[in-house]
Amino acid sequence: GGLGLTEPDAGTDLQAIRTVAARDGSDYVVTGTKTWISNAIMGHCCALLVKTDPEAQPRHKGMSMLIVSKIDPETKAPLPGVSNGKKLEKLGYKGIDSGEFIFDGYRCDAELSLVGGEEGKGFAMATGGLEIGRVNIAARSVGIAKRALRESVAYAQTRKTMGKPIAEHQAIQLKLGDMAARTRAAELLVEDAARAFDAGGRVDMEAGMAKYFASETAVDVATEAMRIHGGYGYSKEYVIERLYRDAPLMCIGEGTNEMQRIIIAKQLVARNKI
Known part of the structure; x- marks a missing residue:
């Protein structure tokens, strides 16, 4: 597994992330890109920092953490809406891979995926x-x-x-x-x-x-x-x-x-x- 924080335009400033998880019935629909994620290529599961309320002020109050997967846990088939971008070749530290996650309409169960069961706690986590x-x-x-x-x-x-x-x-x-x-x-x-x-x-x-x-x-x-x-x-x-x-x-x-x-x-x- 991995921890999905960093984005192309958000590294040290985590509050600048743009990956959004919009509530749709009993699901979240996730859209956005993460980069420099350890184990992104070989790993299947990711703790993903998202914006569940992009308009929240201060910004950190609108951030939540989801647990998402690239594969169906039962069939082992790839899930729709999530894919890997490129594998990032590094100067060193080659024992684990680093890569990108691309979410485009990825759906996950809101109740099962939301860490802590409450929105707005992602930044603190x-x-x-x-x-x-x-x-x-x-x-x-x-x-x-x-x-x-x-x-x-x-x-x-x-x-x-x-x-x-x-x-x-x-x-x-x-x-x-x-x-x-x-x-x-x-x-x-x-x-x-x-x-x-x-x-x-x-x-x-x-x-x-x-x-x-x-x-x-x-x-x-x-x-x-x-x-x-x-x-x-x-x-x-x-x-x-x-x-x-x-x-x-x-x-x-x-x-x-x-x-x-x-x-x-x-x-x-x-x-x-x-």
Whole structure:
């Protein structure tokens, strides 16, 4: 399954979505396009953010979440009104597909499909899900950084230049020291955000800090790892080139890092009112 939020003209600003679900008797009729949806091609089911009241003000009050499917659960036949657009080819992170959903008069049972049983709650559901999603992205970023660091430490002890392992050269030691410190700091921020989430409180600041710092760390550590490995880091003989390609997505997924810094600042001020 997947989460259908992003549209061609709506990414960070979810309230700008244009996919509409109009009530027609006991059904919703869905029209619109979603893009950059994980598992859109291979997956069958999607939690879909829609406008059930396009005229609502503020805009978020007119948004709802539906559970929709591409196939009939009994016959396994494709359902009318929904199709995939193109599969989006990515630089990295190829373990799951990313693609488009196109809805054109797609009908779904209103009672069964509406998450929570009440219209107007979709925006809160989407943003609430993004909090844990950002902790998840941050954790994956730490995984990339830790793997890149581990590979670099091992390689630096076996690769020799000027008669000694490159791990004994100060230039490499400076890189490894910085990589290790930043990776551990990112790991602790993820742990902090995860504990806050488990405690049941609002964690948009903690999740934003973890996601922002850990993803930037993943990019920097993967880049330094590639440089430590030299030409081998740029080849497919070692895992470094994959880490180098996978890391940048962490800065974009679940809300850009530019947005995370704004969220952090706003929450910082809100929590420290004078």
